[in-house]
Amino acid sequence: MREIEVSTVTATIKDMCIEANHFLTPDMKARLESAAGTETSPVGKKVLSQLQDNLKIAGEEMIPICQDTGMAVIFLEVGQDVHFIGGDLEEAIQEGIRRGYVDGYLRKSVVKDPLIRENTGDNTPGVIHYKIVPGDKVKITVAPKGFGSENMSRVWMLKPADGIEGAKKAIVDTVLEAGPNACPPVVVGVGIGGTFEKAAEMAKEALTRPVDTPSTVPYVADLEKELLGTINKRGIGPGGLGGAVTALAVNINTYATHIAGLPVAVNMCCHVNRHSVRVL
Amino acid sequence: MGSSDVISLQVPASPEELKKLRIGDAVNLSGTIYTARDAAHKRMDETLERGEELPFDIRGQIVYYMGPSPARPGRPIGSAGPTTATRMDRYTPRLLDLGMAGMIGKGKRSKAVADAVVRNGGVYFAAVGGAGALLSKAIVSSEVVAYDDLGTEAIRKLEVKDFPVIVVMDAEGGDLYAEVGNNPLTNK
Numbered sequence: 381m382r383e384i385e386v387s388t389v390t391a392t393i394k395d396m397c398i399e400a401n402h403f404l405t406p407d408m409k410a411r412l413e414s415a416a417g418t419e420t421s422p423v424g425k426k427v428l429s430q431l432q433d434n435l436k437i438a439g440e441e442m443i444p445i446c447q448d449t450g451m452a453v454i455f456l457e458v459g460q461d462v463h464f465i466g467g468d469l470e471e472a473i474q475e476g477i478r479r480g481y482v483d484g485y486l487r488k489s490v491v492k493d494p495l496i497r498e499n500t501g502d503n504t505p506g507v508i509h510y511k512i513v514p515g516d517k518v519k520i521t522v523a524p525k526g527f528g529s530e531n532m533s534r535v536w537m538l539k540p541a542d543g544i545e546g547a548k549k550a551i552v553d554t555v556l557e558a559g560p561n562a563c564p565p566v567v568v569g570v571g572i573g574g575t576f577e578k579a580a581e582m583a584k585e586a587l588t589r590p591v592d593t594p595s596t597v598p599y600v601a602d603l604e605k606e607l608l609g610t611i612n613k614r615g616i617g618p619g620g621l622g623g624a625v626t627a628l629a630v631n632i633n634t635y636a637t638h639i640a641g642l643p644v645a646v647n648m649c650c651h652v653n654r655h656s657v658r659v660l
Numbered sequence: 661m662g663s664s665d666v667i668s669l670q671v672p673a674s675p676e677e678l679k680k681l682r683i684g685d686a687v688n689l690s691g692t693i694y695t696a697r698d699a700a701h702k703r704m705d706e707t708l709e710r711g712e713e714l715p716f717d718i719r720g721q722i723v724y725y726m727g728p729s730p731a732r733p734g735r736p737i738g739s740a741g742p743t744t745a746t747r748m749d750r751y752t753p754r755l756l757d758l759g760m761a762g763m764i765g766k767g768k769r770s771k772a773v774a775d776a777v778v779r780n781g782g783v784y785f786a787a788v789g790g791a792g793a794l795l796s797k798a799i800v801s802s803e804v805v806a807y808d809d810l811g812t813e814a815i816r817k818l819e820v821k822d823f824p825v826i827v828v829m830d831a832e833g834g835d836l837y838a839e840v841g842n843n844p845l846t847n848k
Contacts, residue, residue, distance in 0.1 A: 423684075423826070426686075427788050430788050430791050430794055430824070431788070431790065431791060433791075433794050434788075434790070434791040434792070434793050434794035434795075435793075437793040437794055437797065438739075438793040441793070442732065443729075443732075443735075443738060443739050443792070443793040443796055444729045444738065444739040444792060444793065445739070445790065445792065445793055446739060446741055446789075446790045446791075446792045446793075447726065447727065447728050447729045447738065447739035447740050447741050447743075447792040447796075447812075448727075448741075448743065448792075449729055449739070485729060485730045485731070485732050485738055486729055486730075487727065487728070487729040487730065487738070487739075487812050488811060488812065489727075489812070497699070499810075499811050499813075501811070526790075528743065528744045528766070528767070528789060531744065556841075559767075559768060559837060559841060560766060560767050560768060560786070560789075560837050560840075561744050561746060561766070561767035561768060563766065563789035563790045612845075613844060613845045614844045614845065615840060615843050615844045615845045616840060616841070617840065618788075619766070619786065619788050619789065619826075620766075620767075620786075620837055620840060621786070621826060621828075621836065621837075621840060622836075622839075622840040622843070624845060650789065650790050651790055652790045
């Protein structure tokens with residue numbers, strides 16, 4: 381049994397909240413850079429060039445890439461041989477978010493109650509997904525999620541008869557409906573299968589997969605490529621102002637499902653597809 | 661669609677200048693603008709429902725849908741890009757009818773907003789969503805003028821210099837997003 385102090389989790393998550401809001405992962409950065417080369421429309425080129433300048437300023441001057449520094453979504457993969465000591469793990473995670481957002485000059489965008497809507501003032505609570513895995517390590521992924529794109533996400537409970545064509549239509553229709561609202565060029569996270577909530581969680585997790593890493597399932601990898609091509613022929617373009625680069629990637633995760641169902645969840649993410657990954 | 665040159669516009673601008681703008685025009689705004697987003701709009705609407713005055717004179721002003729991240733020491737403001745305008749649609753026609761000259765945001769607007777833009781000779785500008793660090797460099801100063809308790813959602817008066825926007829809806833009824841949506845690349 382390996383012991384890990386929860387204060388280490390707090391300190392790590394604090395750093396990761398700040399890092400994710402100022403620096404994109406290398407795969408996202410590279411994909412945005414190459415997009416500028418493939419864009420054909422003048423306005424699209426201009427927007428992509430502004431996004432390059434924006435990333436540069438964000439990193440050099442420590443100004444968040446986007447003012448919507450998101451609701452903190454945390455994926456925690458905990459090795460089953462780990463024993464957390466020194467306090468309550470969940471509270472340690474929330475404290476990490478609190479310190480990251482308060483000390484890191486990040487925006488406080490969380491309201492305590494969805495209907496009463498009073499800001500909590502420290503961006504807590506975050507949304508935490510736990511997974512128990514073999515081993516004695518802890519993998520932490522911090523993915524601050526902005527709501528311009530989150531609001532344009534959908535869960536479709538399709539019928540088995542809708543099949544792969546139905547799934548494709550659901551995904552493309554979601555991206556088209558999102559249009560300029562989701563801050564294109566977007567990354568499209570998709571979860572197919574499972575149950576209602578499993579599909580949605582897979583869609584969210586798919587956004588944390590590097591955009592240059594296709595699915596390990598061959599037909600799913602082909603589907604990702606095909607859908608990216610289809611979406612980028614629709615002309616929405618950077619900023620929704622017209623152009624060839626509407627999406628940077630389509631990442632699809634799948635899971636077994638019920639004989640009666642075909643859940644398809646589409647989690648839209650803007651070009652500021654932020655996440656930071658560390659292993660303790 | 662507008663020319664490829666960038667138009668420099670001092671704001672607040674005259675109704676005549678605003679009416680000349682056309683969808684696709686790239687414009688650099690300099691002068692004074694105000695911020696307001698969801699919670700401030702709700703509160704302004706409640707204020708009007710009670711028959712009271714808005715906390716600032718909205719006539720002739722451009723309202724920027726934006727809630728900044730906190731300013732680091734020595735800076736006027738933090739990251740400061742546009743939020744989705746669609747969520748303000750419910751409140752917008754009334755504000756345009758009261759004399760608000762235009763809006764800066766990103767994302768689609770309702771038919772009611774489009775009609776109010778035409779009716780009042782207004783304009784809807786888009787700034788690039790997710791470029792908050794870059795856009796913050798065009799903001800010279802920021803001062804909370806109302807609803808301080810709303811934090812990032814307070815109403816701020818901003819001084820801007822060459823703040824880059826694109827005209828998405830104009831006084832002639834033009835809608836750049838609709839044109840883009842109707843022109844997939846496969847048809848070209």
